[in-house]
Amino acid sequence: MLKKLNLITAAVNAVLITGTIGVSSAFAQETTDVKPVERIQVTGSKIKRFNLTSPTPVTVISGVELENQGITNVNDLLADMPQATVGLSPETTTNSIYASGLNTTDLRGLGSERTLVLVNGRRFVPGSIGDTAVDLNNIPTTMIERIEIATGGAAAVYGADAVAGVVNIITKKSMDGIEFDVSTVRPEQSGGEQNNFSITGGMEGDKLSFIASVNYTENKSYGKLSRDFYRNPVNTYINPANLNGTDGIPERIILGKPTGLAYYSEGGDFFSKGAFTDDGYNNHHYTFDENGNIRPFQMGSGRIPNPNQALIDHENKLANPSNSYFEGGNGDGVFGHGYKSYFQTPLERLIASAYGTYQLNDDHTLTFDFTYSNTESTTESTPAFFRHTIRRDNAFVKNDMAKLMDDNELKSVTLRQANENLWGDRAYNQEREVFRTSIGVEGIISDDWGYSTYAQFGRIEQDTLWTGEVLTQNLANSIDAVEYQGNVVCAKRNDDGEVIGAIEGCTPFNTMGATSATQAQVDYIGTTATRFAQHDQVVFALTVDGSLFELPAGYVAAAFTAEHRRESATTTPSENMQKGLIFGNSSLPMDGEIDVNELSAEISIPLLEDVFLATDLTFETALRYMDYSVTGEDNAWKLALNWGVTDELRVRLNRSKSVRAPNIGDLFTPNSKTFSSGRADVCRADSIATSGSKYKANVIKNCQAAGLAEGWKPSDAWLAAGSLPGYIQGNQNLKNETSNDYTVGVIYTPEFVEGLDLTLDYWSFEVEGAIEYFGRNSVELCYESSSLDNPFCSNVVRNEKTGEIENFFTRPINAAVINKKGVDVESAYRTELFSGDLALKLTATYLIDDNSNSTGRAEDFRSDVGEIASPRWKGRFNAVYSHDDSAYVLTMNYRHATVNDNDWSIEQNNYNDIPSYTTFDFMYKTNILDELQLRVGVNNILDREPPRNPFTYDDGEFFDVKGRRISLGAKYTF
Structure with a gap:
C-alpha cells in the first residue's frame, strides 16, 4: 500500500525546537530509523521519494516555531524570514479600503501576487476579490504541522503565480484527544493588545481519523500617538544655509528640536478674501466663531516664515513660497500631528476547520477538509473635506461677512471645510467570509503507481460599509441657500446664476460656523455606501505518480497531473457609488471569470550511484502546459540536477521558466x-x-x-x-508575465562536527513583461x-x-522588468549541553542585485538594492535550549543598514542613511503537568523603536512599532 506516512514529519519531530530547518540529505540520513522508509512528497515536486533531497531549495518551519514565538498568524513569522517580506498586513493597510486587515506574504520582495500559497499542496481561495494572493488570516495556526518554503522552479510543478516560489502550509491530519489553548499579548505602551483562544480535537480510528479546530483572535488597533517615539517626531525643514543646487549644501535638514515643527494642516473652516500671495497669505484668511461671525484665522502658536523666503526666485524656484511652518497644533483647523493615524488596523477573526480521512479499503482512502473563516476590520479616516462656493446672496451671510465681500468686490468666496463636527469621521468596515471545502480519493494503482484526485470549492464574500459619507451634490444644493419669496430655500438657478426657484425636497444648511446639523439636514446630505463582492474558486485535479522503469542507478520516477481551475469574481457597489454621488468614492460593478486547463509532467532520472565523486546524481525535469481562457496558451518548465558529491557534500542546480497570469482584477x-x-x-x-x-x-x-x-x-x-x-x-x-529562474546550491554536513548542517544557495529571477499600472x-x-x-x-x-x-x-x-539576485545561507547545529539539548539555527539572505524598470526601457533601469525595502543582509537566528519539560527560546532578527534612495545626492538632504536594526525575542515554556503547558515570553526585549530618521521613524512595515510586549499562554490537553 502506498501510505501517506511522511518522512519530513519524522525529520521535523527530531528537531522541533530548531524552528526552521534547511532540508539536506544528511538530515534525512539522521532520521531514517525514526519511521519506516516510505515514499514521501516534498514541496517543489509531486514525485514521492525515498529521501528528502530536492534540487529546489526548501526551508521547513515546524508548527512549534509559531508557538515558540507566541505567534497566532502565519504571516507574523514569514515576515521575519530573510527570504520573504510583508505583502499586506494590518500595519500596512491602515488607510486601505478593500485590503483593510489583510495578511499576505511576499517571497523575495517580488510581490504577493507572485507568491503561490498552498494548503496541503492545493490552492487556497484568494484573500481579496479578483486577486490571487492568499490571506493568511484564514489559516489556523493550531492546525499547522509545518510550513515548507520552496523557491525557484515551482511554476512547472504547481502552475502560474509561483514565480517567486511556493509557501506550502501542511496541516495536521489527525489527533487523539482535545486541546485547549489560550494566549494574550500585552504591549508595554497602550494599544495593540491581542487575545487568542482555540480548541482542537480529533480521533484516530481504524478507518476514520480526523482533526477539527475553532480559533478566535482579537487584534486591537492602536493610534500612532500612543507610541512615545511618534509623539516626538523627526521633522525636517528647508536649510537656510543652502544657496543653490550646486553648492554641496543639502536643501533639507533635520530640525534637531525635540518639539518639532510641522506643516500646517488647513483642515478647518476658512476662506480668503483674495488670492494667495507670497508674503504671508494667512493674513487673508478668515473663519467663523460659534455664532457664525467672521474672525481672523488663527495660526496656532505662531507661523514661522520659510527659512528661504528671502531667496525665493520664481525663475530658479529655489523654494516654494507656500511652504510655511507652524509650531504646536492649537490653531484653527489643525487636525494635529497623528490625527486619525493608526499603526495597526483592528482585526477580529474566527476560524473553524477540519481535516479527515476514511479508509475505504486497503488500497484507497477518502480525504476531506473544510475551512470557514470570518474576519472583520474597520479603518477610520478623516472627515470628508470640501471647497464650498458661498455666493454673496447666500441667506446665511451675516453683515460683517457681507461688508468684507462688498469692500473687496467679491461675488463669492471659497470656503474650505472638513465635516468633523457635522457627520463625524469616515470609517470603512469590512467583513470577509471564507468557505473552502474539498473531497478527494488517494491510493495505489499497482505496486509502483499511486494516484491522488480531488474536487475543491472555495468562496470569499466581502462586505464593505462606508459611514460618514456625504452626497456631494445634495451638500452643494443645501449650502447654496437663499431667501426666496419670504423663505430660506435651496436655490434653483439659471445659466446666468440667477435664482429662479427652489430645489424641491432640499433642506437648506448653514455651514458657516456650524457645529452640528439637524436630523433633516443629515438625512438629506449624509449617507452610507456599500459594496458586496464575491470570488469563487473551483478546482478539479488528478495526479498519478510512480516508477517508469529501472536504470543501473535506480528507478526513473514520474508524476503526471491534469488540473482544471475556474476563478470568477463579481462586485456590486451601492447605487450611490455606481452613480458617483458620494464624496471620494465611485465604482461600477465587475463581473469577470478565468478558466484554465493544465497538464504537467515531472520526471526524475537517476544517472549515477556510488561512483567516484558521485554518491548519487539525478536529473529532474518538469513541463506544464497551460491554456487560459483570456491569455491563451503558455508553458512553464524546469531542468535540474541533484548531485551527491560525497556523503558530506551535495550540489543542486535548477534552471526554470515561470509564468504569472494576470488576475481577474488586472483584466x-x-x-x-x-x-x-x-x-x-x-x-x-x-x-x-x-x-x-x-x-x-x-x-x-x-x-x-x-x-x-x-x-x-x-x-x-x-x-x-x-x-x-x-x-x-x-x-x-x-x-502572462515570464520569469527566468536560476538556483545553484551547496549543502555541506561535515562528519568532523556532528550535528552541523551548512547550506548555501545562489538564486536569480529575471521577470519580463511584468504587469505594472x-x-x-x-x-x-x-x-x-x-x-x-x-x-x-x-x-x-x-x-x-x-x-x-x-x-x-x-x-x-506588460511593460516592467524585474531582476533580483541573492544568496541564501542556512546553518543548523544541534548538540547535547549539560543535561539538556541545544539547537542553533541561522538563516540569512544576501541581496546581490535588485534592479527594476517599470517602463521596460533599458535606460530607465534603477537599482533598489540597499534601499529600505531591499537591505543587503537580512538574518534570523534561533537558539533553543531544552531541559526536561522546559524550553528556552531566544530569537534575533537583523536588517542591515540601508539608504532611503540610491540616487541621493548631498544637495537633497543630510538624512539619507538608515542604520541597521536588530530585535530580540525570548520565550520560556514548561509543562508543569503532563497535560498543562505554560508559556511566557517577551518580544522586542530591548524595546527597539524604528530608526530615528524622517523616512522611517513611524515605519511599521519593516520595523517594530508595537514596542516591548509580554506574551502569556497556556495549553491543556486531555
Whole structure:
C-alpha cells in the first residue's frame, strides 16, 4: 500500500525546537530509523521519494516555531524570514479600503501576487476579490504541522503565480484527544493588545481519523500617538544655509528640536478674501466663531516664515513660497500631528476547520477538509473635506461677512471645510467570509503507481460599509441657500446664476460656523455606501505518480497531473457609488471569470550511484502546459540536477521558466473615477522649450505626429480647470508575465562536527513583461518613446479638435522588468549541553542585485538594492535550549543598514542613511503537568523603536512599532 506516512514529519519531530530547518540529505540520513522508509512528497515536486533531497531549495518551519514565538498568524513569522517580506498586513493597510486587515506574504520582495500559497499542496481561495494572493488570516495556526518554503522552479510543478516560489502550509491530519489553548499579548505602551483562544480535537480510528479546530483572535488597533517615539517626531525643514543646487549644501535638514515643527494642516473652516500671495497669505484668511461671525484665522502658536523666503526666485524656484511652518497644533483647523493615524488596523477573526480521512479499503482512502473563516476590520479616516462656493446672496451671510465681500468686490468666496463636527469621521468596515471545502480519493494503482484526485470549492464574500459619507451634490444644493419669496430655500438657478426657484425636497444648511446639523439636514446630505463582492474558486485535479522503469542507478520516477481551475469574481457597489454621488468614492460593478486547463509532467532520472565523486546524481525535469481562457496558451518548465558529491557534500542546480497570469482584477476592473493634480502636458510649447529631457527630440516628433502643431499650447480655460480627470480600468489585452529562474546550491554536513548542517544557495529571477499600472505618467511615456506605437499612448485621450487632454486611463500594462539576485545561507547545529539539548539555527539572505524598470526601457533601469525595502543582509537566528519539560527560546532578527534612495545626492538632504536594526525575542515554556503547558515570553526585549530618521521613524512595515510586549499562554490537553 502506498501510505501517506511522511518522512519530513519524522525529520521535523527530531528537531522541533530548531524552528526552521534547511532540508539536506544528511538530515534525512539522521532520521531514517525514526519511521519506516516510505515514499514521501516534498514541496517543489509531486514525485514521492525515498529521501528528502530536492534540487529546489526548501526551508521547513515546524508548527512549534509559531508557538515558540507566541505567534497566532502565519504571516507574523514569514515576515521575519530573510527570504520573504510583508505583502499586506494590518500595519500596512491602515488607510486601505478593500485590503483593510489583510495578511499576505511576499517571497523575495517580488510581490504577493507572485507568491503561490498552498494548503496541503492545493490552492487556497484568494484573500481579496479578483486577486490571487492568499490571506493568511484564514489559516489556523493550531492546525499547522509545518510550513515548507520552496523557491525557484515551482511554476512547472504547481502552475502560474509561483514565480517567486511556493509557501506550502501542511496541516495536521489527525489527533487523539482535545486541546485547549489560550494566549494574550500585552504591549508595554497602550494599544495593540491581542487575545487568542482555540480548541482542537480529533480521533484516530481504524478507518476514520480526523482533526477539527475553532480559533478566535482579537487584534486591537492602536493610534500612532500612543507610541512615545511618534509623539516626538523627526521633522525636517528647508536649510537656510543652502544657496543653490550646486553648492554641496543639502536643501533639507533635520530640525534637531525635540518639539518639532510641522506643516500646517488647513483642515478647518476658512476662506480668503483674495488670492494667495507670497508674503504671508494667512493674513487673508478668515473663519467663523460659534455664532457664525467672521474672525481672523488663527495660526496656532505662531507661523514661522520659510527659512528661504528671502531667496525665493520664481525663475530658479529655489523654494516654494507656500511652504510655511507652524509650531504646536492649537490653531484653527489643525487636525494635529497623528490625527486619525493608526499603526495597526483592528482585526477580529474566527476560524473553524477540519481535516479527515476514511479508509475505504486497503488500497484507497477518502480525504476531506473544510475551512470557514470570518474576519472583520474597520479603518477610520478623516472627515470628508470640501471647497464650498458661498455666493454673496447666500441667506446665511451675516453683515460683517457681507461688508468684507462688498469692500473687496467679491461675488463669492471659497470656503474650505472638513465635516468633523457635522457627520463625524469616515470609517470603512469590512467583513470577509471564507468557505473552502474539498473531497478527494488517494491510493495505489499497482505496486509502483499511486494516484491522488480531488474536487475543491472555495468562496470569499466581502462586505464593505462606508459611514460618514456625504452626497456631494445634495451638500452643494443645501449650502447654496437663499431667501426666496419670504423663505430660506435651496436655490434653483439659471445659466446666468440667477435664482429662479427652489430645489424641491432640499433642506437648506448653514455651514458657516456650524457645529452640528439637524436630523433633516443629515438625512438629506449624509449617507452610507456599500459594496458586496464575491470570488469563487473551483478546482478539479488528478495526479498519478510512480516508477517508469529501472536504470543501473535506480528507478526513473514520474508524476503526471491534469488540473482544471475556474476563478470568477463579481462586485456590486451601492447605487450611490455606481452613480458617483458620494464624496471620494465611485465604482461600477465587475463581473469577470478565468478558466484554465493544465497538464504537467515531472520526471526524475537517476544517472549515477556510488561512483567516484558521485554518491548519487539525478536529473529532474518538469513541463506544464497551460491554456487560459483570456491569455491563451503558455508553458512553464524546469531542468535540474541533484548531485551527491560525497556523503558530506551535495550540489543542486535548477534552471526554470515561470509564468504569472494576470488576475481577474488586472483584466476586468471596471471604470472608476480618479483625478490627477495639475495640468502638465509634455507637448505644450513652454514645456518643450524648458525641457532638459534626453527624450526631447522624441517628444517633439511624436507630438507633431499626433497632430499638434509646432508651438502648440492648450487654452487658458483648460489650464485653469484644476485636476485632470481619469479612469482606473482593467486591461483584457494583458499577457502572462515570464520569469527566468536560476538556483545553484551547496549543502555541506561535515562528519568532523556532528550535528552541523551548512547550506548555501545562489538564486536569480529575471521577470519580463511584468504587469505594472500606469496612469498620468502615461502622457510622458507615450511621447518620450521612439514612436507613437507603444502601449502607453492608449492611456491618453486628447480632444480631436483642440488637442487638449480630456482624460487619462490608469491601466495595467506588460511593460516592467524585474531582476533580483541573492544568496541564501542556512546553518543548523544541534548538540547535547549539560543535561539538556541545544539547537542553533541561522538563516540569512544576501541581496546581490535588485534592479527594476517599470517602463521596460533599458535606460530607465534603477537599482533598489540597499534601499529600505531591499537591505543587503537580512538574518534570523534561533537558539533553543531544552531541559526536561522546559524550553528556552531566544530569537534575533537583523536588517542591515540601508539608504532611503540610491540616487541621493548631498544637495537633497543630510538624512539619507538608515542604520541597521536588530530585535530580540525570548520565550520560556514548561509543562508543569503532563497535560498543562505554560508559556511566557517577551518580544522586542530591548524595546527597539524604528530608526530615528524622517523616512522611517513611524515605519511599521519593516520595523517594530508595537514596542516591548509580554506574551502569556497556556495549553491543556486531555
